[in-house]
Amino acid sequence: MRVAFIGKGGAGKSALAGTFARLLAREGEQVLVIDSDPMPGLALSLGLPVTDAGIPDDATVERQAGEEGPRFKLRPGLSASDAIERYAVSGPDGVCLLQFGKLREHVGALMRSQHAFHQIRQEMPLDRWHLIGDLPGGTRQPFFGWARFASVMLVVIEPSEKGMLSARRLARLSNDGEEAPAEILAVVNKARHEDDAARIEARTGLRVAVTVPWDEELADAERLGEAPIDAAPNSAAVQAIASLVNQLQTGVLP
Amino acid sequence: MKIAVVGKGGSGKTTASAIIARVLARNGAAVVALDGDTNPNLGLSLGVGVDETERLVGMRQALDAADGEHASDWDSLLDLFGSDGPDGVRFAVVSQIDNPEPGCP
Numbered sequence: 001m002r003v004a005f006i007g008k009g010g011a012g013k014s015a016l017a018g019t020f021a022r023l024l025a026r027e028g029e030q031v032l033v034i035d036s037d038p039m040p041g042l043a044l045s046l047g048l049p050v051t052d053a054g055i056p057d058d059a060t061v062e063r064q065a066g067e068e069g070p071r072f073k074l075r076p077g078l079s080a081s082d083a084i085e086r087y088a089v090s091g092p093d094g095v096c097l098l099q100f101g102k103l104r105e106h107v108g109a110l111m112r113s114q115h116a117f118h119q120i121r122q123e124m125p126l127d128r129w130h131l132i133g134d135l136p137g138g139t140r141q142p143f144f145g146w147a148r149f150a151s152v153m154l155v156v157i158e159p160s161e162k163g164m165l166s167a168r169r170l171a172r173l174s175n176d177g178e179e180a181p182a183e184i185l186a187v188v189n190k191a192r193h194e195d196d197a198a199r200i201e202a203r204t205g206l207r208v209a210v211t212v213p214w215d216e217e218l219a220d221a222e223r224l225g226e227a228p229i230d231a232a233p234n235s236a237a238v239q240a241i242a243s244l245v246n247q248l249q250t251g252v253l254p
Numbered sequence: 255m256k257i258a259v260v261g262k263g264g265s266g267k268t269t270a271s272a273i274i275a276r277v278l279a280r281n282g283a284a285v286v287a288l289d290g291d292t293n294p295n296l297g298l299s300l301g302v303g304v305d306e307t308e309r310l311v312g313m314r315q316a317l318d319a320a321d322g323e324h325a326s327d328w329d330s331l332l333d334l335f336g337s338d339g340p341d342g343v344r345f346a347v348v349s350q351i352d353n354p355e356p357g358c359p
Contacts, residue, residue, distance in 0.1 A: 169293065
């Protein structure tokens with residue numbers, strides 16, 4: 001499967017994406033997680049230390065003038081599989097993480113990484129890999145090139161007015177033109193009230209795939225920088241994410 | 255004074271900004287609150303409501319599209335594209351959101 005997590009900053013994209021990826025990897029599947037957010041966070045949710053490991057500048061070369069395609073490409077001789085093997089970090093349950101170098105600040109490096117991500121995503125053997133994308137928060141570049149690629153985009157929504165307004169904007173953008181995702185579903189996160197999912201469906205027009213309840217155990221894991229699946233494996237939140245994995249695997253969703 | 259509020263997503267920038275603006279205004283200061291977030295929600299925390307918040311996002315986009323009259327200075331820009339919020343806080347959205355195409359991060 002190819003799944004991208006989007007949503008407002010702080011909605012819980014990384015915690016959910018990290019837990020989702022670990023649960024899938026635990027079933028013996030090969031899982032690559034791509035962290036497109038320049039802020040660190042996903043590594044912790046996966047149970048990895050925050051590192052600067054990313055795609056180095058010399059993994060990409062600039063296309064010659066007149067050559068078709070985006071500005072940067074993987075250097076000759078470096079296939080998508082090579083790049084994963086070389087630059088992805090291996091984590092618990094065998095999950096692989098490919099991320100921006102977190103400590104680098106110049107925009108050029110981020111641009112090179114982003115083009116490398118896109119190319120790896122397009123060219124990797126998808127019959128062997130599941131791909132999970134943790135996208136930057138907000139609505140500025142909401143789909144980050146994933147719209148045409150992901151089998152499902154999951155909008156993580158906190159049941160607040162701000163959360164719903166942000167989700168409405170994403171839902172609106174998802175109906176626009178060429179960048180429209182094939183499937184877009186809502187994941188309610190930090191739900192405290194029984195009618196949260198119904199409110200979100202009514203206010204955003206998005207179908208709710210799963211409701212992850214507010215969970216003290218998960219909040220404690222986040223507070224300590226521990227992976228929810230390690231620190232709170234039996235928590236209600238992790239169980240809800242497991243049900244999401246299951247529904248996507250069995251084709252109940254989307 | 256000019257205050258910029260920054261931080262990680264979901265840490266409470268918008269809520270803190272709105273309260274700072276409202277408290278300053280209640281204490282008698284003339285306050286302008288600018289939402290520079292590409293996902294602008296400050297209007298909700300200031301208390302201008304969801305419809306007015308979305309209207310101001312539209313105003314910002316109309317300014318880009320040059321659909322509206324251009325104002326000559328900051329004060330008339332705020333009159334044209336901003337809103338008067340509770341406690342007299344003047345409020346405008348200065349970011350744009352509709353850019354679903356991928357580009358530089």
